[in-house]
Amino acid sequence: MVQATEDLFKQCLGEHYNFIIRPQWSYNYGIVGEFVEHFRGAIQSLEWIPLDEWESIAGCDPDTRIYCISFPRLERLNCLSHAAWGHEVGHVIAHEWLAERFEPLWKKEEPRIREEITKSVEKSSEVVSSLFRKTYMEEIVASQCDRTMEVARQGLEELLCDAVGVYLLGPAAVASLVEFSAGLGLDESPLDFGYYPAWRYRLRLVADACKEDLEGKHANAEAGKYPGPTLAPFIDWLNDALAVVDDTRDRAVLRRHVTTREAYALIEKNWGRISKDVMDRLAASPVKPYELSRRVPIIEALVGRLEVDVPPNEPCSFGPPASYQDILTAGWVFKIKSMRDDGKWANADSYEKLFRLVLKAIESAFVQERYGPILANESEEE
């Protein structure tokens, strides 16, 4: 799965991006890097080591980028949950966008935000001697402004990553987010949560991003009624899970503090434009947005294979290899359908078998895609 994942990310970002994907004990997904720039900086400070020489020994050209994606060791086999890797690679894209565009955005919005913060601080701050009041107020306002900027930046980064995840992997990415967030608080204030957006807020934006797809916008009317008996349990399950976004407690939490209120006002005001900008950049890559409603026949065929305990790497014998996204989606659809159809299905053995079949399918399809055409050409030449 690692090779196939890296291949997908390279298609999305460029050949010079490289990924180490490793399990970690911490129960979380994460990405660290970029390592080449980090070591380049470190070595540049050691004047007696010629940087050019080091780069040629390491075999990397100036554009090479290396990142490390971590996933929870406990979920090592749970490839369906690894749809969260789409979010992690989103950090690379979001980080680049923020480095380029966040500062001008903040500068534009800052005067209004500062004014709001000043009003709020004036209302709520304790009584201090008039001698120190001006300095005190300036300090508090400056610190709240910095905090607001961090909340907005971190919030935007995470929300953009979710959007990238949905772009790359479609409803499988949403399902993975839903499952991951199920055991966590949905309405934590970013101020208590490392400046991360509340889960309910995140789910609301991913629900918006895939709403039309889940409703069957791209389904081929001639092919039959959407979503059909195979996909319906998965679509229903996702819609049920995403119904939590109708509750707006997370918004009430954001309104409680001026920093979160203003940070998220900035995000909401600019979200449409920013997310479109990032998606347009992605659309310039060979990877197009993954839309389940365009893939109904193939997903049905792949689920059919899982139902007879066969890896879903191709829809039929001698068929074209299924895409990475189709295989993951078929895995999710099969899992939810099996849980709905048979109350006893959800046990460790069934999960293990499903995960192994999906992993085998991803590997088989990757090898088939990469080496199949070469072998076919050689056969013709002989």
Place this chain on the structure above:
Amino acid sequence: MSTLTGKRIRKLLDDGRLIITPLLSPKQIGTASVDVRLGNQFIVFRTHILGVFNPYKMEAGQLRRLQERQVVGFRRDFILHPGMLALGSTFEYVSMPNDLECQVEGRSSWARLGIQIATASSVEPGFKGVLTLELSNLGTIPVSLWPGVRIAQLVFHTAEPPLSKRSGGRKYDSAVGPEFSRLFEDEDGRVFEPPG
């Protein structure tokens, strides 16, 4: 019992009654057999910690401590040294219909280098999974094995009458890589265990 020709095998594959997936090249279907490729997972013994062991008395966890699974990337080497046994598997996943059985046969090109491919070579009707290969080097020089190369062939025979239901255990079903031995699940060990 009759042997299936390539044409008949192709028909069964097209109908979806027999599944061998993925077949990277149509050339894999021969006159009366299907060539299968080497997968990229291997199980090797950790001989440095191994004494005499009794596979009937060993539980799955114990056996896994004495053997380890190695994953070798495609376009990488797996070296089989003289006298070494490694469990490999076919790259292709097979799903057998209830009226066919097949024999796994090593390709003679490998045998000529001293490589023995499979000893437990019968695949019963209804089986699903990759086929575990018992790879051993009977020659005197180390041999490099590459995941993806054609390593064995499957020869199919009709089973008469077709099975309505598989009898016996399915302990190796739905495998996607080589499987550890599960002799400890057999009743033989309990019946024939020497006293004391």
